[in-house]
Amino acid sequence: MHAPEQRPSVVPTSAPPAVIYDRFAPDRLKILKASGNRWHRYRAYRLLTMLGTLGLLFLVPLIGLARFDLYGGEHRALFEQVSTFTGLIAVGTAIFAFYFLTFQVNLVAGRMFCGWGCPVGQLNRLADSVQSAKGPHRILWWTALIAFALSLGGALLFWWSAPAVLLVFPYNLAALGVVLAIAGTAIVFARSIGWNFCKKACPIGLYYSVVQQQRPLGILYDEANCLDEEACVKACPVHLDPRDMKALRYEIGGLAIDGLDSHAHCLRCGECVEACDLVTSKVGPVALSFGRPPAPLERAPLVNADGLVQLPSRSDAPANDVLLPAQSEPEGPSLSPRDLFLSGGEAGLFGTGLSLLSVLITSGVGVAVLLLLPTPLWTIAQGSPVWPRFLASGLAMPVLAALALAGQRRLQVQKWAPATGLLVSILLLLGSTAYAVLAPGSGARYRPTQTWETPNKTVTKTNGYQPAASGFIAGEIAGRVIDARGPVAGAAVWIDHPGSGEPLPPARTHAISVVDGRWSADLYLAHSHDSFVLSNPTPQLHTFHLAAGGRTFKNVPLTPGSSAKQLSAIPPGEYDLSCDNHPTEKSLMVILTHPYATFSNDAGEYQLRNIPVGSIRLEVRASGSSAAVKLELEAGKVSHQEIRVGPGAGT
Numbered sequence: 001m002h003a004p005e006q007r008p009s010v011v012p013t014s015a016p017p018a019v020i021y022d023r024f025a026p027d028r029l030k031i032l033k034a035s036g037n038r039w040h041r042y043r044a045y046r047l048l049t050m051l052g053t054l055g056l057l058f059l060v061p062l063i064g065l066a067r068f069d070l071y072g073g074e075h076r077a078l079f080e081q082v083s084t085f086t087g088l089i090a091v092g093t094a095i096f097a098f099y100f101l102t103f104q105v106n107l108v109a110g111r112m113f114c115g116w117g118c119p120v121g122q123l124n125r126l127a128d129s130v131q132s133a134k135g136p137h138r139i140l141w142w143t144a145l146i147a148f149a150l151s152l153g154g155a156l157l158f159w160w161s162a163p164a165v166l167l168v169f170p171y172n173l174a175a176l177g178v179v180l181a182i183a184g185t186a187i188v189f190a191r192s193i194g195w196n197f198c199k200k201a202c203p204i205g206l207y208y209s210v211v212q213q214q215r216p217l218g219i220l221y222d223e224a225n226c227l228d229e230e231a232c233v234k235a236c237p238v239h240l241d242p243r244d245m246k247a248l249r250y251e252i253g254g255l256a257i258d259g260l261d262s263h264a265h266c267l268r269c270g271e272c273v274e275a276c277d278l279v280t281s282k283v284g285p286v287a288l289s290f291g292r293p294p295a296p297l298e299r300a301p302l303v304n305a306d307g308l309v310q311l312p313s314r315s316d317a318p319a320n321d322v323l324l325p326a327q328s329e330p331e332g333p334s335l336s337p338r339d340l341f342l343s344g345g346e347a348g349l350f351g352t353g354l355s356l357l358s359v360l361i362t363s364g365v366g367v368a369v370l371l372l373l374p375t376p377l378w379t380i381a382q383g384s385p386v387w388p389r390f391l392a393s394g395l396a397m398p399v400l401a402a403l404a405l406a407g408q409r410r411l412q413v414q415k416w417a418p419a420t421g422l423l424v425s426i427l428l429l430l431g432s433t434a435y436a437v438l439a440p441g442s443g444a445r446y447r448p449t450q451t452w453e454t455p456n457k458t459v460t461k462t463n464g465y466q467p468a469a470s471g472f473i474a475g476e477i478a479g480r481v482i483d484a485r486g487p488v489a490g491a492a493v494w495i496d497h498p499g500s501g502e503p504l505p506p507a508r509t510h511a512i513s514v515v516d517g518r519w520s521a522d523l524y525l526a527h528s529h530d531s532f533v534l535s536n537p538t539p540q541l542h543t544f545h546l547a548a549g550g551r552t553f554k555n556v557p558l559t560p561g562s563s564a565k566q567l568s569a570i571p572p573g574e575y576d577l578s579c580d581n582h583p584t585e586k587s588l589m590v591i592l593t594h595p596y597a598t599f600s601n602d603a604g605e606y607q608l609r610n611i612p613v614g615s616i617r618l619e620v621r622a623s624g625s626s627a628a629v630k631l632e633l634e635a636g637k638v639s640h641q642e643i644r645v646g647p648g649a650g651t
Helices: 028-034 043-063 084-109 110-115 119-132 136-159 163-167 171-190 197-198 203-211 231-235 271-280 339-341 356-372 389-406 413-438
Strands: 218-221 288-291 308-312 318-325 474-483 492-495 509-515 523-527 531-535 542-548 551-558 565-569 573-578 584-591 597-599 603-610 614-622 625-633 638-646
Touching: 043 119, 043 136, 043 271, 084 110, 084 203, 084 413, 110 119, 110 203, 119 136, 119 171, 119 197, 136 171, 171 413, 203 413, 231 271, 271 288, 288 523, 339 356, 356 389, 356 413, 389 413, 474 625, 492 523, 492 584, 492 603, 509 523, 531 551, 542 597, 551 565, 597 603, 614 638, 625 638
Parallel strands: 474 638, 509 531, 523 584
Antiparallel strands: 218 288, 218 318, 308 318, 474 603, 492 597, 492 614, 531 565, 542 551, 542 573, 573 584, 614 625
């Protein structure tokens, strides 16, 4: 084991030392063990916030706020079933919203989320407790670490798969394997890398460290109460000195920015306060605390060049990381709308270094790449893959961000990373909207039923047919359906918009399933009050995609071996039935509001009786072919109609 680092003074900029840090050094383990014997209130608070984060990770996909379902295709956004692409955008938006929320916390309290809400930090803290505990207590901490890692793996699983995957063999074994792999990786990570990731490699932590400026909350230090026993330094998970948070740090390395004040790397976890409380509270008031600085100030404040008050706790250097706005406004004009548009202020929009003008230009270029290359989006064939467009436009964003920052003379890594994130977020928002509106038919994939979406390719008027009183004047139509090869069996024959006549037959339930790579029937003929039972006995994922006039009406995922799904009544119309995953699975569904419909028999013959007389339009659908016949039906007579479908069929 390496010896623990002693508390350094302010490091000279000319000779940055190399510091070796061992998170499992004996002195640190001693502090952790002593702290573990007492239940400090900060531990309770951290437990609640960590459980809140974990609960949020479970809640978002389980309630359908955002989920991309790789197993069953039941993608969710805002509690509704959505298209494949929209589901992916929903997950991306949820992640962006989560980090945007933590960014707002960071503006007020620094990297507080890292210390109080980040699951990685909780894994590291549990791994530390395992190392510091002995005997039965170590078994308990191992149990807590494994349980938390498994819970984290389960939460991540549900972001990318519906819970139904746990009920279907052998996919439930694959899901269990994924959870175990995530949990195992998390445990190995926490036991080997741990807090070094937070110190040196976390890109989010790097961003938080750079952009924070004013910090109304932080670690407060009272030199008069300090016993100088180094407990706080030994307890700090990222090895800072909480008593001198203005000291420059050069030994962090990795992605972290050398030369930043220590407060920029502080996780605000409060472990130093716990350690100080453990040592100092035995003899008097504690030296460290977490919160706002005391008022009034006991000493004259030092105002830096940015107009911020530094609260000193030593005679020679400011010690804590809390900065408050100066009482008087700093000199210089405020940011004008023109400066916001052209320069974005001193730090740029949201600390990205970009001006509003550069954001508009670069976003416009990215959206143009999406819409126009290699061909205009609105001219592609329906259902064509568009992921290459999003990939190309997404890869263009880092380049455009670098060019925009270079044009404003702000090209730095700490500004390029958030600028790229901002531009990619804008691209996804504008691009997904354009995709749904302009891509022919693609925006309707997996889209749920909406109140404004009614089929525009109907075969009957929904309110035109009413049953008549008994004794109405009627006739009969009989004949057969033929094509170039002879009689056609199984052709659907019905009357379009008949006059008042017989009532509908009793409601029935139609079974629809996939058999040998096809729907169980080439054509389904039903009435508006019938119901449907959908099933999938095959080992592949299928979708019950019902569309009319190019617009989706229903799209129900049928997971492999899933139990039957009940589908309520469907409005009258003529629908195309397909599967998004298997282009060869095509069928037709006709829903009517009257009883005048039938199928032709093996000889191609059909018969419709007791039909209201007058002008009649007879519709026929068979094996992808269609035909229509107009006739005048007379009372008490049989009209014989031989109907030809396929090439040369008349209307």
